[in-house]
Amino acid sequence: QAMKLADYRQPDFLIPELYLEFELHETQTLVTAVSKVSRQGEHNQPLVLDGEKLELVQIQIDGHNVPAKDDDKGISIDNVPNEFELRVVTRIDPKNNTSLEGLYKSGQAFCTQCEAEGFRKITYFLDRPDVMAKYKVKITADKQAYPHLLSNGNKVDQGDLADGRHWVLWEDPFFKPCYLFALVAGDFDLLEDLFTTASGRQVALQLFVDKGNLGRAGHAMDSLKKAMLWDEQRYGLEYDLDIYMIVAVDFFNMGAMENKGLNVFNSKFVLADPASATDEDFFNIESVIAHEYFHNWTGNRITCRDWFQLSLKEGLTVFRDQQFSADMADPAIVRIKQVQVIREHQFAEDAGPMAHPIRPDEVMEMNNFYSVTVYDKGAEVIRMLHTLLGEEGFRRGMDLYVSRHDGQAVTCDDFVQAMQDANSTDLSLFRRWYSQSGTPTVKIQETYHEESGEYSIELSQYTAPTADQKDKLPLHLPIAIELIDGKGGQQQVLSLTRESESFNLGYFSQKPTLGVLAGFSAPVKITFSHDNEALLQIALNGQDDFLRWDACQQLLSEAIHQAAGQPGLGLPDILSKLFAGILLLAEQRPALVAEMLALPSFETLAQQRSQIDVDALLSARKQLKKQLAVAFQTPLKDLVTGALADTYRYEQEQVQSRRIKAVSLTYLAELADTEQLLQTAYQHSDNMSDTLAVLKACQEANHALFVPLMQEFEAHWSNDSLVMDKWFALHGSRQHRDSIATLELLSGHAMYSINNPNKVRALIGSFAFYNTAGFHAADGSGYRFVADYLLKLDAVNPQVASRLITPMLGFTHLDNARQDLIVKQLARLLNHKSLSRDLFEKVTKALHLA
Ligand code: ARG
Numbered sequence: 001q002a003m004k005l006a007d008y009r010q011p012d013f014l015i016p017e018l019y020l021e022f023e024l025h026e027t028q029t030l031v032t033a034v035s036k037v038s039r040q041g042e043h044n045q046p047l048v049l050d051g052e053k054l055e056l057v058q059i060q061i062d063g064h065n066v067p068a069k070d071d072d073k074g075i076s077i078d079n080v081p082n083e084f085e086l087r088v089v090t091r092i093d094p095k096n097n098t099s100l101e102g103l104y105k106s107g108q109a110f111c112t113q114c115e116a117e118g119f120r121k122i123t124y125f126l127d128r129p130d131v132m133a134k135y136k137v138k139i140t141a142d143k144q145a146y147p148h149l150l151s152n153g154n155k156v157d158q159g160d161l162a163d164g165r166h167w168v169l170w171e172d173p174f175f176k177p178c179y180l181f182a183l184v185a186g187d188f189d190l191l192e193d194l195f196t197t198a199s200g201r202q203v204a205l206q207l208f209v210d211k212g213n214l215g216r217a218g219h220a221m222d223s224l225k226k227a228m229l230w231d232e233q234r235y236g237l238e239y240d241l242d243i244y245m246i247v248a249v250d251f252f253n254m255g256a257m258e259n260k261g262l263n264v265f266n267s268k269f270v271l272a273d274p275a276s277a278t279d280e281d282f283f284n285i286e287s288v289i290a291h292e293y294f295h296n297w298t299g300n301r302i303t304c305r306d307w308f309q310l311s312l313k314e315g316l317t318v319f320r321d322q323q324f325s326a327d328m329a330d331p332a333i334v335r336i337k338q339v340q341v342i343r344e345h346q347f348a349e350d351a352g353p354m355a356h357p358i359r360p361d362e363v364m365e366m367n368n369f370y371s372v373t374v375y376d377k378g379a380e381v382i383r384m385l386h387t388l389l390g391e392e393g394f395r396r397g398m399d400l401y402v403s404r405h406d407g408q409a410v411t412c413d414d415f416v417q418a419m420q421d422a423n424s425t426d427l428s429l430f431r432r433w434y435s436q437s438g439t440p441t442v443k444i445q446e447t448y449h450e451e452s453g454e455y456s457i458e459l460s461q462y463t464a465p466t467a468d469q470k471d472k473l474p475l476h477l478p479i480a481i482e483l484i485d486g487k488g489g490q491q492q493v494l495s496l497t498r499e500s501e502s503f504n505l506g507y508f509s510q511k512p513t514l515g516v517l518a519g520f521s522a523p524v525k526i527t528f529s530h531d532n533e534a535l536l537q538i539a540l541n542g543q544d545d546f547l548r549w550d551a552c553q554q555l556l557s558e559a560i561h562q563a564a565g566q567p568g569l570g571l572p573d574i575l576s577k578l579f580a581g582i583l584l585l586a587e588q589r590p591a592l593v594a595e596m597l598a599l600p601s602f603e604t605l606a607q608q609r610s611q612i613d614v615d616a617l618l619s620a621r622k623q624l625k626k627q628l629a630v631a632f633q634t635p636l637k638d639l640v641t642g643a644l645a646d647t648y649r650y651e652q653e654q655v656q657s658r659r660i661k662a663v664s665l666t667y668l669a670e671l672a673d674t675e676q677l678l679q680t681a682y683q684h685s686d687n688m689s690d691t692l693a694v695l696k697a698c699q700e701a702n703h704a705l706f707v708p709l710m711q712e713f714e715a716h717w718s719n720d721s722l723v724m725d726k727w728f729a730l731h732g733s734r735q736h737r738d739s740i741a742t743l744e745l746l747s748g749h750a751m752y753s754i755n756n757p758n759k760v761r762a763l764i765g766s767f768a769f770y771n772t773a774g775f776h777a778a779d780g781s782g783y784r785f786v787a788d789y790l791l792k793l794d795a796v797n798p799q800v801a802s803r804l805i806t807p808m809l810g811f812t813h814l815d816n817a818r819q820d821l822i823v824k825q826l827a828r829l830l831n832h833k834s835l836s837r838d839l840f841e842k843v844t845k846a847l848h849l850a
């Protein structure tokens with residue numbers, strides 16, 4: 001049932017032109033697709049069209065009905081001519097399409113999601129990205145209910161009909177695969193703006209939001225203009241159509257979609273104002289808007305030959321949006337966040353049953369491979385190329401890639417080849433990153449000669465076998481290091497290309513302190529036993545912000561693991577020194593200090609050990625937090641009261657001040673005498689960042705204020721869907737005895753719906769991913785609840801169900817009793833008759849590992 005990269009074949013037929021007509025109706029939309037088809041090469045293969053959940057009304061070749069063999073995957077037509085016109089009429093039911101793939105209804109609006117293989121739920125077609133066509137699309141619908149009828153490209157005609165319906169004709173001048181097709185119809189408020197490109201063309205910018213939400217659309221529009229300018233300046237890439245449209249919808253499986261000229265967005269990545277959105281929301285909106293915009297070149301103009309190549313566009317576009325974010329915000333903080341994603345989620349994926357290379361070899365359900373590996377590790381691989389080639393070399397490679405492949409559907413190899421050719425270098429070893437899964441571990445051994453002063457290190461790499469792949473080869477690793485001696489720090493990048501290699505780093509009068517993996521220069525784990533004093537020195541005197549933060553994390557993690565083994569242990573001396581040192585930096589580097597003060601998450605801690613004792617680890621973390629709060633309450637309180645109090649604006653100085661205040665509150669909430677402080681912080685807040693900071697601090701500390709403040713919050717925001725998602729998430733992730741009862745109660749809340757992915761992720765997702773105590777309850781009730789929910793959800797929306805199962809896959813570091821409990825639930829899922837392909841793929845792989 002699985003597809004293999006090795007089996008790729010060119011398509012037997014091409015479709016260079018497609019005319020689509022939609023007669024929109026809630027439950028009976030009529031779709032007419034007229035394709036110009038031509039045979040590729042010499043063969044007698046039948047025309048095989050993909051199609052799922054379609055009612056076939058008519059199928060004709062050159063105006064004549066043809067017999068077609070039909071099954072639940074598509075149709076096959078024998079003996080077709082070499083060139084012909086194919087006309088297919090299908091009937092579909094958008095209203096009952098709860099999978100949110102294909103054409104569906106989000107609230108009152110119609111919208112589409114075709115990537116990866118959703119177009120086949122609209123009409124019978126060659127649903128693969130190497131079949132590229134020019135589209136004309138005519139949409140007809142009731143004018144009052146659907147005044148805006150949108151599709152890709154330029155609007156070329158429109159008209160009214162006698163029966164209250166109207167129609168619009170769109171034409172997209174660019175060839176595109178069908179996964180980039182989009183249609184939206186609805187009644188929206190519209191925010192308009194203009195962008196003038198570097199070469200002087202005017203582009204109309206249109207942002208469509210639900211009625212009444214215009215006041216929350218400004219930040220997204222500003223972000224779009226920044227992204228357009230940035231891509232011109234950094235990569236010389238200009239927008240190519242006369243119009244760029246973004247539509248925000250409430251029902252969406254992922255973040256957003258880069259359909260040509262017509263992006264469709266999850267409303268949570270568009271709508272923001274100070275009262276309802278946090279700094280993090282503002283940041284994410286800017287980054288997702290940029291990501292989808294950047295796809296216009298890396299994804300749309302140059303697309304993927306097949307879905308195994310997904311990282312060609314996603315890894316590269318994530319890297320580009322990361323560069324953009326680093327330019328817009330604090331680069332060190334942006335980098336730390338990315339590393340947290342890799343360590344907490346990608347390393348876990350590599351260690352679990354779904355391990356795959358950034359270019360997978362084998363896929364059962366493509367939607368399962370929109371993964372942190374393909375996206376985020378994919379971006380790390382591009383970043384390593386950037387490190388190895390330098391900014392200019394990387395840009396030369398990009399220029400060649402774009403000029404060589406514009407208008408084509410290509411492979412990851414084509415990309416690396418362009419990088420290689422533009423820089424006259426050999427990247428053959430580097431290419432292994434595309435075919436090898438797993439997280440390499442790099443071991444470091446230092447040698448210092450007291451007499452000569454010579455200092456050298458030996459680096460060796462090892463990648464453990466993964467679920468999908470036994471044998472591993474050495475990879476090309478750029479290892480950025482920093483040496484701290486009396487004169488400060490100096491950095492260089494070592495290129496490790498073999499299993500092990502020694503590097504002479506020069507002569508020093510005293511053994512320098514070594515910081516490894518500056519900027520997290522490669523997605524690897526490091527084994528290097530620093531003593532605490534060295535870590536303290538890196539944290540307080542290092543140059544590289546990532547290394548400084550990482551040194552803090554190591555000291556804090558170590559202390560927590562120790563306390564887990566020895567309950568009642570006092571606050572270690574080294575942490576007192578560390579915190580005292582960090583707090584002195586608060587004025588100079590507030591953003592960095594906030595990250596340095598933050599305790600490692602449970603997920604991070606759990607991954608550092610095997611056979612972990614969940615409860616001991618949780619209480620050790622809490623104990624340390626309290627000890628630090630007691631010891632440093634005065635400076636922490638000063639950070640809260642000293643925070644900037646200007647009217648909210650999303651700008652870096654303010655963001656940093658709020659962040660440091662929020663982290664301080666998480667400590668202070670552990671103390672008995674801070675109720676007044678928390679109350680005041682909550683009541684005086686005029687923005688969602690500060691408000692949520694108080695709620696989170698109270699939630700994590702299990703503070704008595706949590707319940708009354710949450711009630712107040714609910715009363716204030718009960719009609720605001722996006723804000724209520726924050727409220728659901730705080731409840732879902734709250735660690736307390738009655739978690740399951742809370743989940744059961746809240747899944748009946750007026751604002752909750754199993755049909756809306758944002759709600760499911762907020763409530764059930766927060767429980768499974770972050771409510772450690774509840775999800776991993778020793779009696780197995782957490783696992784059972786999630787499995788029960790998955791069975792219901794899978795029938796509604798398999799893609800969302802398949803994401804939600806993730807926390808049940810990475811169980812190998814848990815104790816045996818918990819592993820058994822999880823396996824029992826997985827087996828239950830597998831027994832379910834109509835399990836989706838999405839869940840089936842993951843559950844079978846997980847059980848195979850057990
Ligand atoms: N290409 C989109 C993006 O990264 C995501 C589409 C995800 N679709 C899916 N079926 N998983 O911006």
Ligand code: ZN
Pocket residue numbers: 291295313314317
């Ligand atoms: Zn993307």
